Amino acid sequence: MLDSDAYTDRVAEILEAHRGLEGPLLPILHAIQHAFGHVPDSAIPQIAAALTLSKAEVHGVVSFYHDFRDAPAGKHVIKLCRAESCQTMGADAVAERIKKALGVDWHGTTADGRVTLEPVFCLGLCACGPAAMVDGRLVGRVDESLVAEVAK
Secondary structure, rough: OOOOOHHHHHHHHHHHHOOOOOOOHHHHHHHHHHHHHOOOHHHHHHHHHHHHHHHHHHHHHOOOOOOOOOOOOEEEEEEOOOOOHHHHHHHHHHHHHHHEEEEEOOOOOOOOOOOEEEEEOOOOOOOHHHHHHHEOOEEOOOOOOOHHHHOO
16 A cells, blocks of 8 residues: 555656647546546646646546445456346346345445446347456456456
């Protein structure tokens, strides 16, 4: 875990690397999330000041896009497709069983920090629904046994 000075210094480096870029907010947020695994709340005022934006504007962007996190994700990230095609293939029931097995809701991380569960809207595996992405790997015809696979 980094101390607040280390966060501040690293955010300053990222801001400097994006200086002069047109429309830099999203690339900066992506870089910060890549560096820390999330966008720390403490970085928002620093970003806002550097870009002459309000803290509310920066926070609004972070909270609007589901890929940005305000806390670190678990060791494994399961993204379950919520699109209509997967829903017709039973994704809602699978999602409920997975949430129950993990003991978390959407955007939640298990108490041991092992798994984060996130909804996504279409992974492009419509013919193989319900679909998921586990740690960046696409998985088709998902059922609740996915939890056991990730827990290995």
